[in-house]
Amino acid sequence: MKKLLIALPMLVLAGCSSQEVITMKDSSVQLNDLRDLDYDGVIEAREQCSETLSGALVNNDGCPSDKTVQQSFRLDVKFANDSSELRPSNYAKLEQLADFLNDQKEATVTIEGHASKVGNPDYNLALSQHRADAVAKALVNDFGIDASRVEAIGYGDTVPLIDEESEYAHDVNRRVMATLSGSYSTTDMRWTIFTAN
Template identity: 50%
Template sequence: MKQLSIVLITGLLLGGCAPQTVEPMEDTVTQTRDLTDSDKDGVIAARDQCGDSVEQAKVNNEGCPSQRIEQESFELNVQFATASAQVREDQYADIRRLADFMRRYPQATVTIEGHASKVGNASYNMQLSQRRAEAIANVLVTQFYIDKNRVDAQGFGETQPLIDDESDRANEQNRRVIASVSGEHGVTEKRWTIYSSEEQ
């Protein structure tokens, strides 16, 4: 009986080791989607609608970077001599900076505001302030080639004094041309990493 048990167990064990038929697998599927990430933004090329993201840009599911709008401004303040609308050579550097700003922001326009001190009569001062504003506008257009349609000149005479009295200091400060211009530009937001600073 012992022998019969050994024979049966051996038969069962050998039967379990008998060759089995292997079913062939279906043909492998060729990968048709581009799974690379050439701009390293974490979005595969097959889904990336903005394939040229800047490094470390914060992107959405389509791989397009998030942008925030930043505003920059520039202010011009040019002083004039008494009863003069003559732009001095040393003032060209400030006007050039205004022109450079306007080139960086081609949609920006500027109003050049001319002002006068309270010395003299109001009618004369209004004309003088207009000539001062036009003198600065003319330098912007003819010397620095800013389109004249982007530049407006307006005189205010003595109606908007910086210092409202007739002291020498007030007269000097009030004989001026001012301009303020601003422009907007988009800035790509960066994603946070362990190397990011707190300010980002």
């Protein structure tokens, strides 16, 4: 049996050796470029958008899909009692907001000034407007944000975060908040096992 297993491949090879080997004279011509130079899964023959962002979700032509993203930014700047002067520590927060606005060119921001319930309501309304104006001016003058994208509104003491008469509540309520609205378009990315959301 062992001899038969060794002899069988030799018989198969011997049987093939008597046949003539025919070499093709002409090679077939490749009509289309089947490479994928930007690694998006679309061959060059169909590619209409070269240099696609790596990992982008693409259509059959290799063009990326866009999606609209809504974003928001929270700004919370505190003020001393009876003051509309920005503290130096607030500029780091304003810089983050300015960076966000520079990234999102279509976005606009509403700066909301607030006051504590200490004092006259009419005075507090004016004070809260001065606080909102101070933040808006800093965004425009110090960070180069176009004034048409910034609105400042004072609410006085009408929208407290903590509605009570305590020193802590007064401190928390002396603030400027920012509401940013807008959206931007970005490349839709393919889902992978590393996708977070």
